[in-house]
Amino acid sequence: MKRTAYRRDFILSVAAGTLVGLCPLPTLAQGKAAQVILVLGDSMSAEYGLARGTGWVALLEKRLAQQKIPATVVNASVSGDTTAGGRSRLGALLAQHKPAVVVIELGGNDALRGLPLQSTEDNLAWMTQAAQDAGARVLLVGMQVPPNYGASYTQRFAAAFETVARQRKAALVPFLLKGIADGPDPTAMFQSDRIHPRAEAHPRMLDNVWPELKKLLR
Known part of the structure; x- marks a missing residue:
C-alpha cells in the first residue's frame, strides 16, 4: 500500500x-513579472462618452498583449480631473499599485477652468518627482489649448509640459491630440461637445503615445 x-x-x-x-x-x-503601467488622466483617458473598451488606454492593453509585452495597465483616470486632483490621488495609487511606469495625462481641465499656469506646472512637477521617487519611469502627455485663449497663454501652457519633462528628465508626448485636433477639419473627430474625441480618434491617440511609452517598458 x-x-x-x-x-x-x-x-x-x-x-x-x-x-x-x-x-x-x-x-x-x-524575474519577468508583468510591470504595471499607471495612467493618471482625465476624461481623455477615462473613455468619456465612449463605449467601454474603445478608449486609447483600453487599446493600449490590447497592443501590449498583441506584442507579448509583460505589462498590465491600471487606468486611474477621472473625468474632469485637474492636476491638483491628480496630485491628491497619486500617493495612494503609487503605494497600492507600485507601478514601473506612470503616464500623467492631466492639465487640460486646468486650462478650461482658467487655473494659474504656475500651479499647473508645479503640480505636474510634483507628480513627476513623486512617481520617480517611488521608482517609476514617467511619461508626461501634453495638451494644447485653442488659439482663442490667446497666443501667449497657448504657448505658455504647452511649454509647461516641456519644462517639467526637461527639468525632471521625464519622457514627453507634446500633444495627445496631434493629427486629430490640428487636422484639416478639427471638429470631424470630436463628439458633439467639440471637446472629447470620438472612438475613431483613439487609435491615433494611442499611436501618439506609444513610441515614447514603449521606450520606458523594460
Missing part, C-alpha cells in the same frame, strides 16, 4: 510540475 501511495504521489507531483511549466509562474520566477 505504501509503495502504491508513493507511486501515486510521485505521478501527481510530476503532473503538477508539468502543469506549472505551462502557466506564467516560471516567468515570475525568472
Whole structure:
C-alpha cells in the first residue's frame, strides 16, 4: 500500500510540475513579472462618452498583449480631473499599485477652468518627482489649448509640459491630440461637445503615445 501511495504521489507531483511549466509562474520566477503601467488622466483617458473598451488606454492593453509585452495597465483616470486632483490621488495609487511606469495625462481641465499656469506646472512637477521617487519611469502627455485663449497663454501652457519633462528628465508626448485636433477639419473627430474625441480618434491617440511609452517598458 505504501509503495502504491508513493507511486501515486510521485505521478501527481510530476503532473503538477508539468502543469506549472505551462502557466506564467516560471516567468515570475525568472524575474519577468508583468510591470504595471499607471495612467493618471482625465476624461481623455477615462473613455468619456465612449463605449467601454474603445478608449486609447483600453487599446493600449490590447497592443501590449498583441506584442507579448509583460505589462498590465491600471487606468486611474477621472473625468474632469485637474492636476491638483491628480496630485491628491497619486500617493495612494503609487503605494497600492507600485507601478514601473506612470503616464500623467492631466492639465487640460486646468486650462478650461482658467487655473494659474504656475500651479499647473508645479503640480505636474510634483507628480513627476513623486512617481520617480517611488521608482517609476514617467511619461508626461501634453495638451494644447485653442488659439482663442490667446497666443501667449497657448504657448505658455504647452511649454509647461516641456519644462517639467526637461527639468525632471521625464519622457514627453507634446500633444495627445496631434493629427486629430490640428487636422484639416478639427471638429470631424470630436463628439458633439467639440471637446472629447470620438472612438475613431483613439487609435491615433494611442499611436501618439506609444513610441515614447514603449521606450520606458523594460
